[in-house]
Amino acid sequence: MITISLEEIHSWERFYRANFINCLSGFKSVSLIGTKSKEGVPNLAVFSNIVHLGADPALVGFINRPKAAAPDTIRNIEDTAVYTINHIHSEMIQQAHQTSARYDSSVNEFDAVGLTMLWRNDCNAPFVTESRIQYSVKLANIIPIPANETWLVIGYIESVYLAKDLREKDGILPLEKYGTVTSLGLSSYYETKHIINLPYAKP
Amino acid sequence: MITISLEEIHSWERFYRANFINCLSGFKSVSLIGTKSKEGVPNLAVFSNIVHLGADPALVGFINRPKAAAPDTIRNIEDTAVYTINHIHSEMIQQAHQTSARYDSSVNEFDAVGLTMLWRNDCNAPFVTESRIQYSVKLANIIPIPANETWLVIGYIESVYLAKDLREKDGILPLEKYGTVTSLGLSSYYETKHIINLPYAKP
Numbered sequence: 001m002i003t004i005s006l007e008e009i010h011s012w013e014r015f016y017r018a019n020f021i022n023c024l025s026g027f028k029s030v031s032l033i034g035t036k037s038k039e040g041v042p043n044l045a046v047f048s049n050i051v052h053l054g055a056d057p058a059l060v061g062f063i064n065r066p067k068a069a070a071p072d073t074i075r076n077i078e079d080t081a082v083y084t085i086n087h088i089h090s091e092m093i094q095q096a097h098q099t100s101a102r103y104d105s106s107v108n109e110f111d112a113v114g115l116t117m118l119w120r121n122d123c124n125a126p127f128v129t130e131s132r133i134q135y136s137v138k139l140a141n142i143i144p145i146p147a148n149e150t151w152l153v154i155g156y157i158e159s160v161y162l163a164k165d166l167r168e169k170d171g172i173l174p175l176e177k178y179g180t181v182t183s184l185g186l187s188s189y190y191e192t193k194h195i196i197n198l199p200y201a202k203p
Numbered sequence: 204m205i206t207i208s209l210e211e212i213h214s215w216e217r218f219y220r221a222n223f224i225n226c227l228s229g230f231k232s233v234s235l236i237g238t239k240s241k242e243g244v245p246n247l248a249v250f251s252n253i254v255h256l257g258a259d260p261a262l263v264g265f266i267n268r269p270k271a272a273a274p275d276t277i278r279n280i281e282d283t284a285v286y287t288i289n290h291i292h293s294e295m296i297q298q299a300h301q302t303s304a305r306y307d308s309s310v311n312e313f314d315a316v317g318l319t320m321l322w323r324n325d326c327n328a329p330f331v332t333e334s335r336i337q338y339s340v341k342l343a344n345i346i347p348i349p350a351n352e353t354w355l356v357i358g359y360i361e362s363v364y365l366a367k368d369l370r371e372k373d374g375i376l377p378l379e380k381y382g383t384v385t386s387l388g389l390s391s392y393y394e395t396k397h398i399i400n401l402p403y404a405k406p
Contacts, residue, residue, distance in 0.1 A: 001337075004363040009261060016374035021258035021360065023376035024338060026232025026290065027385035027395060028255065051254045051266060052231065054351040055224035058212060061266075061348075063254060087229065090398055101404035112406070134204075135227060140350045145264075147343045147357055148257040154350055157224065160207040171219035172388055173226035181398065182230035182385055185375055188400045192230060192385060192393040195293055199390070201304035203315070 023185040030183035032096055032115075033062070034084040034126040035076035037105070042117060042126045043072045044109040046099045048183045050085070058157035060085065060137060066149040072105050074142070074151060081139040082124050083155065086131035089179035093189045095130075122159070132163035132178045172197075226388040233386035235299055235318075236265070237287040237329040238279035240308070245320060245329045246275045247312040249302045251386045253288070261360035263288065263340060269352040275308050277345070277354060284342040285327050286358065289334035292382035296392045298333075325362070335366035335381045375400075 009017060029050040035043045049063035064074045077083050088096045098113040110117045116129035120136075127134045137155035144151055166177045174194070181189045212220060232253040238246045252266035267277040280286050291299045301316040313320045319332035323339075330337045340358035347354055369380045377397070384392050 002365040002368045004365070006261075006361050009360075009363070012374065014259070017261075018258040019374035020370065020376055021261045022255050023374075023378060024336070024360065024363065025253055025255040025263050026234060026383065027230055027378065028232060029229025031229060049254050049256075050228055051252050052225050052228040053252075053266060053348065053353055054268075055221040056217070057351060058209075058220075058224045059350055060228050063256060063264075065257075093399060094401065097401045098404050101406045103406050107406075133227070141348075143346060143348065143355070145256065145344075145346065145355075145357065147262055147359075148260060150256055152346070152348075152355060154348065156350075157212075157227065158209050160212070160227065162205040162207070165205045167223065171215065171222035171226075172391065173223055175226060175230065175387060176393065180229065182395060184378060184395075187402070188375065188377075189398045190379065190395040191398055192387075192395050195384065195392045195394055196296060197391045198297065198300045201301050203304045203306050203310075 019185050027182045027184055027190065030088055030181065030189070032086040032088060032099065032128050032131065033073055034086060034128060035073055036080060036125050037072070037076050038079040041106060042108045042110055043076055044099050044113070044115065044126070044128065045073045046096050053154060059140065059154060060157055061152050061154045064151040064153050074153060077139055077153060078142065080124055083137050084123065084125045084127045085135050085137060086128035087133040087175070087178065087180045089132055090181055090191060092130050093181060127161070133175070133180065134161040135159065222388050230385045230387055230393065233291055233384065233392070235289040235291060235302065235331050235334065236276055237289060237331060238276055239283060239328050240275070240279050241282040244309060245311045245313055246279055247302050247316070247318065247329070247331065248276045249299050256357060262343065262357060263360055264355050264357045267354040267356050277356060280342055280356060281345065283327055286340050287326065287328045287330045288338050288340055289331035290336040290378070290381065290383045292335055293384055293394060295333050296384060330364070336378070336383065337364040338362065
């Protein structure tokens, strides 16, 4: 096998290292997070470090980069305690990726990238009309990660919206049938193909 | 669209809800984590909630379920401060999934499921010989998640081992060429197909 030491990794150019380390942790859940500032400005941003935390209560987490680098989403969530998470399918990858540009806080990324806001009566954050799987989230906790000044933002899943009802009989949501993509590293997007579904394992 | 309220989700049978909520957060990074207890018993367990935290320093996180439900991996990491993360390709899915069975702490899952330990001189935890991408990790922090008694285990990436050197010129590691799979929910595994690689976005 090829061995790559930590010393070698440290010697690499910054973007080369970022790509490599970001890929190493595997394929990622990627979605668009919608928020609204307390001044009323909608915000939309792509996040690829989303993590399932538990089903009872239904919790989802995501990693927010240091506040100096990515201030808008986390500030809006601190201020309003509500956000939406919206899946990305292959026909909306370009617009979704474009939300990662450093727009000024006064810019509405929906307008800037060409996606459509969807407001629902019971939610103070915008959904993405084009998204086929959308859900609203209520803030639970924001936990600091001292090792690199990032943040784990934890929320309670509230309402879920599906473009079509493709649930299987055991509750599985076959994301490939909705076209939901997965991402790798900083810039790559993938479709998926089902291999196998395995039963609950017993010794 | 179909609307599913939190009240409806609460009314579901436990496994139906677990499947649905676990799928909702998207495709997941799935890998095998190798550890050794302070008594010297090797342990191997599949984890699907692995999250990239940052490249400088190179950090990776994973969610460990409550200690009562999944005690071995987190206890071994607390005791030894070292672990390995090993990618899963399509030919080893069955064995990888089988490590999720509740084996007694005295059982070596490598033997129980039919995978092969690989010991390297500078690491006190076992790698998985069959895995094509392997890396060693040194514990940084274990952060409690009070909302559901899970744990975010954070570690520093140390040495990386690749079966073949398929790195691209910008440091991207094309995991699909290694056959690395992604998982969905509690039980589904997927291969991936590259769609697009997008440049760094600017306003």
